[in-house]
Amino acid sequence: MLEYIIICLFALLASGLTFFSGFGLGTILLPVFALFFPLDISIALVAIVHFLNNIFKLSLIGRKADKKVILKFGIPAILAAFAGAYLLTLLSETEALISYSLAGTTFYITPLKLIIAFLLFVFALFDIVPRLMKLNFDPKYLPLGGLLSGFFGGLSGHQGALRTAFLIRAGLTKEVFIGTGIAISILIDISRLTVYSAEILEIKSEIDYPLLIAATLSAFAGAVIGNSILKKITIEILHRVVGIMLLLFSVLLALGIV
Template sequence: MIYLIVCITALIASGLTLFSGFGLGTILMPAFAIFFPIEIAIAMTAIVHLANNIFKLFLIGRKVDKKVLLKFAPFAILAALAGSLLLSVLTNIPILTSYTIGSRGYEITIVKVVIGLFLICFAFLELLPRFEKIEFDKKYLPLGGLISGFFGGLSGHQGALRSAFLSKTGMDKEAWELILIGN
Protein backbone atom coordinates (compact mmCIF):
# COMPACT_ATOMS: atom_id res chain seq x y z
CA MET A 1 0.00 0.00 0.00
CA ILE A 2 2.87 2.37 0.83
CA TYR A 3 4.36 1.91 -2.63
CA LEU A 4 1.01 2.64 -4.26
CA ILE A 5 0.64 5.89 -2.27
CA VAL A 6 4.20 6.92 -3.16
CA CYS A 7 3.70 6.15 -6.87
CA ILE A 8 0.38 8.00 -7.05
CA THR A 9 1.91 11.00 -5.24
CA ALA A 10 4.83 11.02 -7.69
CA LEU A 11 2.50 10.83 -10.69
CA ILE A 12 0.24 13.64 -9.47
CA ALA A 13 3.18 15.86 -8.48
CA SER A 14 4.86 15.30 -11.85
CA GLY A 15 1.69 16.30 -13.66
CA LEU A 16 1.29 19.46 -11.60
CA THR A 17 4.86 20.57 -12.26
CA LEU A 18 4.39 20.38 -16.00
CA PHE A 19 2.43 23.62 -15.72
CA SER A 20 4.39 25.39 -12.98
CA GLY A 21 7.94 24.38 -13.94
CA PHE A 22 8.75 23.56 -10.32
CA GLY A 23 7.31 22.04 -7.15
CA LEU A 24 8.13 18.37 -7.63
CA GLY A 25 10.70 18.23 -4.83
CA THR A 26 8.57 20.41 -2.58
CA ILE A 27 5.68 17.95 -2.87
CA LEU A 28 7.53 14.65 -3.17
CA MET A 29 10.36 14.89 -0.66
CA PRO A 30 8.10 15.39 2.39
CA ALA A 31 5.70 12.71 1.11
CA PHE A 32 8.56 10.25 0.64
CA ALA A 33 10.04 11.23 4.03
CA ILE A 34 6.88 10.03 5.75
CA PHE A 35 7.62 6.48 4.62
CA PHE A 36 11.40 6.40 4.15
CA PRO A 37 14.54 7.77 5.86
CA ILE A 38 15.26 11.36 4.78
CA GLU A 39 18.33 10.51 2.69
CA ILE A 40 16.38 7.81 0.83
CA ALA A 41 13.47 10.23 0.34
CA ILE A 42 15.83 12.79 -1.20
CA ALA A 43 17.42 10.19 -3.49
CA MET A 44 13.99 8.95 -4.58
CA THR A 45 12.92 12.53 -5.26
CA ALA A 46 16.02 13.03 -7.42
CA ILE A 47 15.22 9.91 -9.45
CA VAL A 48 11.62 11.00 -10.07
CA HIS A 49 12.89 14.53 -10.84
CA LEU A 50 15.29 13.17 -13.47
CA ALA A 51 12.62 11.00 -15.11
CA ASN A 52 10.15 13.89 -15.07
CA ASN A 53 12.67 16.29 -16.64
CA ILE A 54 13.54 13.81 -19.39
CA PHE A 55 9.83 13.46 -20.16
CA LYS A 56 9.39 17.27 -20.23
CA LEU A 57 12.43 17.65 -22.48
CA PHE A 58 10.77 15.42 -25.05
CA LEU A 59 7.56 17.45 -24.81
CA ILE A 60 8.85 21.04 -24.94
CA GLY A 61 12.65 20.92 -24.82
CA ARG A 62 13.21 22.29 -28.31
CA LYS A 63 12.16 25.74 -27.05
CA VAL A 64 14.96 25.91 -24.43
CA ASP A 65 17.46 28.80 -24.75
CA LYS A 66 20.59 26.67 -25.15
CA LYS A 67 22.99 29.53 -24.33
CA VAL A 68 21.35 30.14 -20.97
CA LEU A 69 21.06 26.41 -20.31
CA LEU A 70 24.78 25.90 -20.95
CA LYS A 71 25.68 28.77 -18.59
CA PHE A 72 23.48 27.38 -15.82
CA ALA A 73 23.02 23.60 -16.07
CA PRO A 74 26.62 22.27 -15.93
CA PHE A 75 27.26 24.24 -12.73
CA ALA A 76 23.94 23.14 -11.24
CA ILE A 77 24.65 19.48 -12.04
CA LEU A 78 28.16 19.52 -10.55
CA ALA A 79 27.01 21.38 -7.47
CA ALA A 80 24.05 18.99 -7.04
CA LEU A 81 26.55 16.13 -6.95
CA ALA A 82 28.52 17.99 -4.26
CA GLY A 83 25.32 18.65 -2.29
CA SER A 84 24.33 14.99 -2.46
CA LEU A 85 27.85 14.01 -1.38
CA LEU A 86 27.48 16.25 1.68
CA LEU A 87 24.10 14.64 2.31
CA SER A 88 25.72 11.20 2.33
CA VAL A 89 28.41 12.44 4.75
CA LEU A 90 25.80 13.95 7.08
CA THR A 91 23.83 10.71 6.97
CA ASN A 92 26.73 8.87 8.62
CA ILE A 93 26.78 11.16 11.66
CA PRO A 94 25.24 9.38 14.67
CA ILE A 95 21.73 10.16 15.91
CA LEU A 96 21.64 13.31 18.05
CA THR A 97 18.75 12.15 20.22
CA SER A 98 15.61 10.07 20.08
CA TYR A 99 12.20 10.20 21.69
CA THR A 100 8.85 8.45 21.64
CA ILE A 101 5.32 9.69 21.29
CA GLY A 102 2.94 6.96 22.28
CA SER A 103 4.32 3.74 20.87
CA ARG A 104 6.22 5.36 17.97
CA GLY A 105 9.90 6.14 18.17
CA TYR A 106 11.50 9.14 16.47
CA GLU A 107 15.09 10.18 15.88
CA ILE A 108 16.68 13.59 15.50
CA THR A 109 19.64 13.42 13.15
CA ILE A 110 21.97 16.10 11.84
CA VAL A 111 20.54 15.53 8.34
CA LYS A 112 17.03 16.32 9.53
CA VAL A 113 18.24 19.39 11.44
CA VAL A 114 20.22 20.74 8.45
CA ILE A 115 17.38 20.18 5.97
CA GLY A 116 14.81 21.61 8.40
CA LEU A 117 16.92 24.74 8.95
CA PHE A 118 17.46 25.10 5.22
CA LEU A 119 13.71 24.94 4.53
CA ILE A 120 12.98 27.46 7.28
CA CYS A 121 15.63 29.86 5.90
CA PHE A 122 14.36 29.47 2.34
CA ALA A 123 10.77 30.16 3.44
CA PHE A 124 11.94 33.15 5.49
CA LEU A 125 13.74 34.64 2.47
CA GLU A 126 10.53 34.43 0.48
CA LEU A 127 8.76 36.50 3.14
CA LEU A 128 11.29 39.34 3.09
CA PRO A 129 10.18 42.31 0.95
CA ARG A 130 13.84 43.01 0.20
CA PHE A 131 14.22 39.59 -1.43
CA GLU A 132 11.26 40.32 -3.69
CA LYS A 133 13.10 43.26 -5.29
CA ILE A 134 16.45 41.50 -5.87
CA GLU A 135 17.47 41.04 -9.49
CA PHE A 136 20.46 39.19 -10.94
CA ASP A 137 22.31 39.90 -14.16
CA LYS A 138 22.60 36.93 -16.52
CA LYS A 139 26.36 36.94 -15.95
CA TYR A 140 25.53 35.32 -12.57
CA LEU A 141 23.89 32.28 -14.17
CA PRO A 142 26.85 30.01 -13.29
CA LEU A 143 26.76 31.19 -9.66
CA GLY A 144 23.00 30.65 -9.54
CA GLY A 145 23.52 27.17 -10.94
CA LEU A 146 26.13 26.42 -8.27
CA ILE A 147 24.03 27.65 -5.37
CA SER A 148 20.72 26.16 -6.47
CA GLY A 149 22.37 22.90 -7.54
CA PHE A 150 24.23 22.47 -4.25
CA PHE A 151 21.22 23.08 -2.05
CA GLY A 152 19.03 21.08 -4.43
CA GLY A 153 21.39 18.10 -4.10
CA LEU A 154 21.45 18.51 -0.34
CA SER A 155 17.71 18.97 0.25
CA GLY A 156 15.92 17.59 -2.81
CA HIS A 157 14.33 20.97 -3.63
CA GLN A 158 15.93 21.67 -6.99
CA GLY A 159 13.11 23.37 -8.86
CA ALA A 160 12.07 25.85 -6.18
CA LEU A 161 15.63 27.09 -5.77
CA ARG A 162 16.26 27.37 -9.48
CA SER A 163 12.97 29.20 -9.94
CA ALA A 164 13.85 31.60 -7.14
CA PHE A 165 17.09 32.48 -8.92
CA LEU A 166 16.03 32.36 -12.58
CA SER A 167 12.89 34.42 -11.98
CA LYS A 168 15.16 37.25 -10.77
CA THR A 169 17.29 37.38 -13.94
CA GLY A 170 14.86 39.40 -16.03
CA MET A 171 14.09 36.51 -18.40
CA ASP A 172 10.45 36.04 -19.24
CA LYS A 173 8.65 33.32 -17.29
CA GLU A 174 8.48 30.82 -20.16
CA ALA A 175 12.24 31.09 -20.76
CA TRP A 176 13.25 30.30 -17.19
CA GLU A 177 10.63 27.58 -16.82
CA LEU A 178 12.12 25.90 -19.88
CA ILE A 179 15.59 26.13 -18.28
CA LEU A 180 14.15 24.39 -15.20
CA ILE A 181 12.88 21.61 -17.40
CA GLY A 182 16.13 21.32 -19.32
CA ASN A 183 18.20 21.09 -16.17
Protein backbone atom coordinates (compact mmCIF):
# COMPACT_ATOMS: atom_id res chain seq x y z
CA MET A 1 0.00 0.00 0.00
CA LEU A 2 2.91 2.35 0.80
CA GLU A 3 4.27 2.09 -2.75
CA TYR A 4 0.85 3.10 -4.14
CA ILE A 5 0.74 6.25 -2.00
CA ILE A 6 4.31 7.34 -2.70
CA ILE A 7 4.35 6.56 -6.44
CA CYS A 8 0.92 8.08 -7.10
CA LEU A 9 1.75 11.22 -5.12
CA PHE A 10 5.00 11.75 -7.02
CA ALA A 11 3.29 10.99 -10.33
CA LEU A 12 0.66 13.66 -9.65
CA LEU A 13 3.16 16.28 -8.47
CA ALA A 14 5.73 15.56 -11.18
CA SER A 15 3.14 15.62 -13.96
CA GLY A 16 1.74 18.95 -12.79
CA LEU A 17 5.20 20.48 -12.42
CA THR A 18 6.59 19.20 -15.70
CA PHE A 19 3.47 20.19 -17.67
CA PHE A 20 5.08 23.61 -18.14
CA SER A 21 8.69 22.60 -18.65
CA GLY A 22 8.11 19.69 -21.03
CA PHE A 23 10.74 17.56 -19.29
CA GLY A 24 11.50 15.91 -15.97
CA LEU A 25 8.64 13.43 -15.45
CA GLY A 26 10.77 10.37 -16.17
CA THR A 27 13.72 11.80 -14.24
CA ILE A 28 11.57 12.25 -11.14
CA LEU A 29 9.58 9.01 -11.38
CA LEU A 30 12.39 6.55 -12.17
CA PRO A 31 14.14 6.72 -8.76
CA VAL A 32 10.73 6.57 -7.03
CA PHE A 33 9.74 3.40 -8.90
CA ALA A 34 13.23 1.99 -8.33
CA LEU A 35 12.63 2.16 -4.57
CA PHE A 36 10.08 -0.65 -4.92
CA PHE A 37 10.93 -2.51 -8.15
CA PRO A 38 14.01 -3.81 -10.00
CA LEU A 39 15.54 -1.24 -12.35
CA ASP A 40 14.48 -2.98 -15.59
CA ILE A 41 10.84 -3.09 -14.47
CA SER A 42 11.04 0.51 -13.22
CA ILE A 43 12.32 1.75 -16.59
CA ALA A 44 9.51 -0.06 -18.41
CA LEU A 45 6.82 1.26 -16.05
CA VAL A 46 8.06 4.84 -16.24
CA ALA A 47 8.26 4.69 -20.06
CA ILE A 48 4.62 3.52 -20.22
CA VAL A 49 3.38 6.16 -17.75
CA HIS A 50 5.35 8.84 -19.63
CA PHE A 51 3.86 7.85 -22.99
CA LEU A 52 0.26 7.55 -21.75
CA ASN A 53 0.53 10.85 -19.90
CA ASN A 54 1.81 12.55 -23.06
CA ILE A 55 -1.15 11.17 -25.01
CA PHE A 56 -3.49 12.55 -22.35
CA LYS A 57 -1.76 15.95 -22.36
CA LEU A 58 -2.04 16.00 -26.15
CA SER A 59 -5.82 15.63 -25.76
CA LEU A 60 -5.80 18.68 -23.45
CA ILE A 61 -3.67 21.07 -25.49
CA GLY A 62 -2.51 19.22 -28.59
CA ARG A 63 -4.72 21.29 -30.88
CA LYS A 64 -2.40 24.22 -30.16
CA ALA A 65 0.64 22.39 -31.51
CA ASP A 66 2.34 24.02 -34.49
CA LYS A 67 2.63 21.40 -37.25
CA LYS A 68 5.35 23.35 -39.07
CA VAL A 69 7.50 23.49 -35.94
CA ILE A 70 6.90 19.77 -35.34
CA LEU A 71 8.19 18.99 -38.83
CA LYS A 72 11.05 21.50 -38.86
CA PHE A 73 12.24 20.72 -35.34
CA GLY A 74 10.87 17.29 -34.46
CA ILE A 75 11.90 15.26 -37.50
CA PRO A 76 15.57 16.38 -37.43
CA ALA A 77 15.57 15.82 -33.65
CA ILE A 78 14.37 12.22 -33.94
CA LEU A 79 16.83 11.37 -36.72
CA ALA A 80 19.72 13.00 -34.87
CA ALA A 81 18.73 11.18 -31.66
CA PHE A 82 19.44 7.85 -33.34
CA ALA A 83 22.89 9.13 -34.37
CA GLY A 84 23.56 10.34 -30.83
CA ALA A 85 22.41 7.03 -29.35
CA TYR A 86 24.69 5.14 -31.74
CA LEU A 87 27.65 7.32 -30.75
CA LEU A 88 26.81 6.61 -27.12
CA THR A 89 27.36 2.89 -27.74
CA LEU A 90 30.84 3.74 -29.05
CA LEU A 91 31.61 5.95 -26.07
CA SER A 92 30.09 3.69 -23.43
CA GLU A 93 33.50 2.84 -22.02
CA THR A 94 34.44 6.49 -21.40
CA GLU A 95 35.65 6.86 -17.83
CA ALA A 96 34.19 9.35 -15.39
CA LEU A 97 36.25 12.39 -14.48
CA ILE A 98 35.16 12.22 -10.86
CA SER A 99 33.09 9.83 -8.76
CA TYR A 100 31.83 10.25 -5.22
CA SER A 101 29.49 8.52 -2.80
CA LEU A 102 26.57 10.03 -0.93
CA ALA A 103 24.09 8.17 1.28
CA GLY A 104 25.37 4.84 -0.02
CA THR A 105 24.99 5.79 -3.70
CA THR A 106 27.87 6.42 -6.08
CA PHE A 107 27.56 9.30 -8.55
CA TYR A 108 29.69 9.74 -11.65
CA ILE A 109 30.62 13.04 -13.30
CA THR A 110 31.44 12.48 -16.97
CA PRO A 111 32.69 14.89 -19.67
CA LEU A 112 29.40 14.47 -21.56
CA LYS A 113 27.29 15.40 -18.53
CA LEU A 114 29.40 18.50 -17.96
CA ILE A 115 28.96 19.58 -21.60
CA ILE A 116 25.18 19.12 -21.50
CA ALA A 117 25.00 20.83 -18.09
CA PHE A 118 26.90 23.83 -19.48
CA LEU A 119 24.55 24.10 -22.48
CA LEU A 120 21.45 23.94 -20.27
CA PHE A 121 22.93 26.45 -17.83
CA VAL A 122 23.51 28.95 -20.67
CA PHE A 123 19.97 28.45 -21.99
CA ALA A 124 18.60 28.88 -18.47
CA LEU A 125 20.17 32.34 -18.29
CA PHE A 126 18.19 33.34 -21.39
CA ASP A 127 14.99 32.60 -19.47
CA ILE A 128 16.01 34.27 -16.21
CA VAL A 129 18.04 37.38 -17.09
CA PRO A 130 15.50 40.08 -18.18
CA ARG A 131 17.67 41.50 -20.97
CA LEU A 132 18.26 38.05 -22.47
CA MET A 133 14.60 36.98 -22.17
CA LYS A 134 13.69 39.19 -25.13
CA LEU A 135 15.97 37.29 -27.51
CA ASN A 136 14.45 34.59 -29.73
CA PHE A 137 15.74 32.27 -32.46
CA ASP A 138 14.83 32.96 -36.06
CA PRO A 139 12.43 30.18 -37.24
CA LYS A 140 14.92 29.24 -39.96
CA TYR A 141 17.18 27.84 -37.23
CA LEU A 142 14.54 25.36 -35.98
CA PRO A 143 16.00 22.40 -37.97
CA LEU A 144 19.44 23.17 -36.52
CA GLY A 145 17.96 23.31 -33.03
CA GLY A 146 16.26 19.97 -33.66
CA LEU A 147 19.49 18.39 -34.86
CA LEU A 148 21.50 19.63 -31.89
CA SER A 149 18.90 18.79 -29.23
CA GLY A 150 18.19 15.40 -30.79
CA PHE A 151 21.85 14.48 -31.14
CA PHE A 152 22.88 15.49 -27.64
CA GLY A 153 19.62 14.08 -26.29
CA GLY A 154 20.32 10.71 -27.90
CA LEU A 155 23.86 10.88 -26.58
CA SER A 156 22.92 11.77 -23.02
CA GLY A 157 19.29 10.62 -22.71
CA HIS A 158 18.11 14.14 -21.82
CA GLN A 159 16.04 14.94 -24.91
CA GLY A 160 13.30 16.75 -23.01
CA ALA A 161 15.49 19.37 -21.36
CA LEU A 162 17.40 20.14 -24.54
CA ARG A 163 14.21 20.27 -26.63
CA THR A 164 12.62 22.70 -24.18
CA ALA A 165 15.77 24.84 -24.10
CA PHE A 166 15.45 25.40 -27.87
CA LEU A 167 11.67 25.60 -28.27
CA ILE A 168 11.17 28.15 -25.49
CA ARG A 169 13.35 30.54 -27.54
CA ALA A 170 11.39 30.00 -30.77
CA GLY A 171 8.96 32.87 -30.13
CA LEU A 172 5.94 30.59 -29.59
CA THR A 173 2.94 31.40 -27.40
CA LYS A 174 2.72 29.44 -24.16
CA GLU A 175 0.00 27.09 -25.48
CA VAL A 176 1.81 26.46 -28.78
CA PHE A 177 5.12 25.91 -26.96
CA ILE A 178 3.63 23.27 -24.64
CA GLY A 179 1.43 21.59 -27.27
CA THR A 180 4.29 21.38 -29.78
CA GLY A 181 6.70 20.03 -27.17
CA ILE A 182 4.20 17.33 -26.19
CA ALA A 183 3.67 16.27 -29.81
CA ILE A 184 7.42 15.96 -30.41
CA SER A 185 7.83 14.11 -27.10
CA ILE A 186 5.23 11.56 -28.20
CA LEU A 187 7.17 10.87 -31.40
CA ILE A 188 10.30 10.25 -29.31
CA ASP A 189 8.30 8.10 -26.86
CA ILE A 190 7.10 5.92 -29.74
CA SER A 191 10.64 5.37 -31.00
CA ARG A 192 11.81 4.65 -27.45
CA LEU A 193 8.99 2.19 -26.70
CA THR A 194 9.76 0.42 -29.97
CA VAL A 195 13.21 -0.30 -28.57
CA TYR A 196 11.83 -1.25 -25.13
CA SER A 197 8.95 -3.38 -26.44
CA ALA A 198 10.87 -6.67 -26.45
CA GLU A 199 12.04 -6.13 -22.87
CA ILE A 200 8.54 -5.11 -21.75
CA LEU A 201 7.07 -8.30 -23.21
CA GLU A 202 9.68 -10.36 -21.35
CA ILE A 203 8.72 -8.89 -17.97
CA LYS A 204 4.97 -8.46 -18.57
CA SER A 205 4.13 -11.09 -15.95
CA GLU A 206 6.11 -9.14 -13.33
CA ILE A 207 4.39 -5.79 -13.94
CA ASP A 208 2.03 -4.57 -11.23
CA TYR A 209 -0.82 -3.49 -13.51
CA PRO A 210 -3.07 -1.95 -10.82
CA LEU A 211 -0.14 0.20 -9.69
CA LEU A 212 0.64 1.14 -13.30
CA ILE A 213 -2.98 2.24 -13.81
CA ALA A 214 -3.02 4.16 -10.52
CA ALA A 215 0.24 5.96 -11.35
CA THR A 216 -1.00 6.83 -14.85
CA LEU A 217 -4.30 8.22 -13.54
CA SER A 218 -2.38 10.26 -10.96
CA ALA A 219 -0.22 11.68 -13.74
CA PHE A 220 -3.40 12.53 -15.67
CA ALA A 221 -4.70 14.42 -12.63
CA GLY A 222 -1.41 16.33 -12.42
CA ALA A 223 -1.69 17.28 -16.10
CA VAL A 224 -5.24 18.58 -15.57
CA ILE A 225 -4.03 20.73 -12.67
CA GLY A 226 -1.11 21.99 -14.76
CA ASN A 227 -3.40 22.85 -17.66
CA SER A 228 -5.74 24.81 -15.40
CA ILE A 229 -2.83 26.81 -13.99
CA LEU A 230 -1.50 27.48 -17.51
CA LYS A 231 -4.51 29.68 -18.25
CA LYS A 232 -3.55 31.97 -15.37
CA ILE A 233 0.13 32.53 -16.13
CA THR A 234 1.88 34.70 -18.70
CA ILE A 235 4.58 33.72 -21.19
CA GLU A 236 7.09 35.68 -19.07
CA ILE A 237 6.28 33.57 -16.02
CA LEU A 238 6.54 30.44 -18.15
CA HIS A 239 10.00 31.52 -19.29
CA ARG A 240 11.09 31.93 -15.68
CA VAL A 241 9.66 28.55 -14.64
CA VAL A 242 11.45 26.84 -17.53
CA GLY A 243 14.65 28.76 -16.78
CA ILE A 244 14.65 27.75 -13.11
CA MET A 245 14.01 24.09 -13.99
CA LEU A 246 16.77 24.14 -16.64
CA LEU A 247 19.12 25.73 -14.12
CA LEU A 248 18.30 23.14 -11.46
CA PHE A 249 18.57 20.30 -13.96
CA SER A 250 21.97 21.55 -15.19
CA VAL A 251 23.33 21.61 -11.64
CA LEU A 252 22.05 18.09 -10.88
CA LEU A 253 23.50 16.88 -14.18
CA ALA A 254 26.89 18.47 -13.51
CA LEU A 255 26.94 16.75 -10.10
CA GLY A 256 26.21 13.39 -11.74
CA ILE A 257 22.92 12.99 -9.86
CA VAL A 258 20.77 12.68 -13.03
